[in-house]
Amino acid sequence: MAQLNIESPPLEHPRPPVLARWFTPAGPAGVTLVEAGGGRVLSVPGRYCVTHIIEGPTSLVLADVGSISDLPRIAAAIEWLGKPVSLVLPTHLHFDHIMGIEAAAKSFGAGIGLGQVARTHVESGRRLRFIRRVPAKMGFLVWLWQGLPVFAREDVPGGFKFGFPWSRNPFTAPIVATLRDGREIPGLPGWIALETPGHSDDAICLYHLAGGLLVAGDTVRNFLGGEWNTLMSGPAAYLNTQARLSAFEVQAVFPGHGPVLIGDGIMTRLQA
Numbered sequence: 001m002a003q004l005n006i007e008s009p010p011l012e013h014p015r016p017p018v019l020a021r022w023f024t025p026a027g028p029a030g031v032t033l034v035e036a037g038g039g040r041v042l043s044v045p046g047r048y049c050v051t052h053i054i055e056g057p058t059s060l061v062l063a064d065v066g067s068i069s070d071l072p073r074i075a076a077a078i079e080w081l082g083k084p085v086s087l088v089l090p091t092h093l094h095f096d097h098i099m100g101i102e103a104a105a106k107s108f109g110a111g112i113g114l115g116q117v118a119r120t121h122v123e124s125g126r127r128l129r130f131i132r133r134v135p136a137k138m139g140f141l142v143w144l145w146q147g148l149p150v151f152a153r154e155d156v157p158g159g160f161k162f163g164f165p166w167s168r169n170p171f172t173a174p175i176v177a178t179l180r181d182g183r184e185i186p187g188l189p190g191w192i193a194l195e196t197p198g199h200s201d202d203a204i205c206l207y208h209l210a211g212g213l214l215v216a217g218d219t220v221r222n223f224l225g226g227e228w229n230t231l232m233s234g235p236a237a238y239l240n241t242q243a244r245l246s247a248f249e250v251q252a253v254f255p256g257h258g259p260v261l262i263g264d265g266i267m268t269r270l271q272a
């Protein structure tokens with residue numbers, strides 16, 4: 001695999017959810033820049049999830065913006081990278097990954113990109129299946145591992161239109177790209193989209209072939225050192241996704257929650 005470089009850029013680290021420092025076995029996510037094989041990803045932890053900024057030759061693509069309150073720190077990271085944003089895309093339509101998507105697209109003058117399944121649901125107004133029954137204890141644990149975040153003032157009321165079981169996700173920023181399985185992501189040569197249903201029916205991952213980089217959304221999480229998600233809307237589909245991703249050459253995984261995972265063969269070492 002290509003040589004992998006990791007840096008900690010001189011950017012402000014988030015304050016909330018500071019409690020993750022004590023409660024999360026893997027520790028809190030940090031601001032991290034990873035480069036391999038020409039692929040470059042700057043991870044900026046936010047209030048509810050991590051925003052991954054993927055650098056293309058002339059522009060940036062933002063994957064997941066959980067909260068409108070994350071925008072100032074994302075803006076600082078964009079300025080540090082020094083390129084315009086061409087696309088803002090959610091890895092899946094869950095509130096903790098999309099409440100800030102519309103505001104980010106408008107604020108950075110970018111279009112929205114959606115996976116094929118997400119786009120079909122958004123445009124037809126059909127609701128996605130939500131995660132199947134979650135035991136209260138597991139629900140609480142996940143919230144605890146995230147550092148017990150509470151909703152930000154900035155997300156009320158606009159953010160609440162997005163990503164909840166009752167939401168129709170009424171994006172008004174232009175949807176300019178559909179991310180299809182195995183196809184290149186606009187503005188990001190060398191990166192392809194992968195449809196990875198299971199945690200949610202519309203989940204996608206972004207994969208950089210030469211660098212072995214995987215932006216995973218909630219398909220992989222890192223609260224415990226790197227694990228598959230126990231919250232699922234489609235358990236059978238998730239088994240297929242796990243088998244498929246395990247065959248990819250990956251040396252860095254960028255999870256939606258928790259620190260970046262590094263190491264050859266990382267996909268085969270994830271906890272079930």
Ligand SMILES: [Zn+2]
Nearest residue numbers: 092094199218
């Ligand atoms: Zn999710």
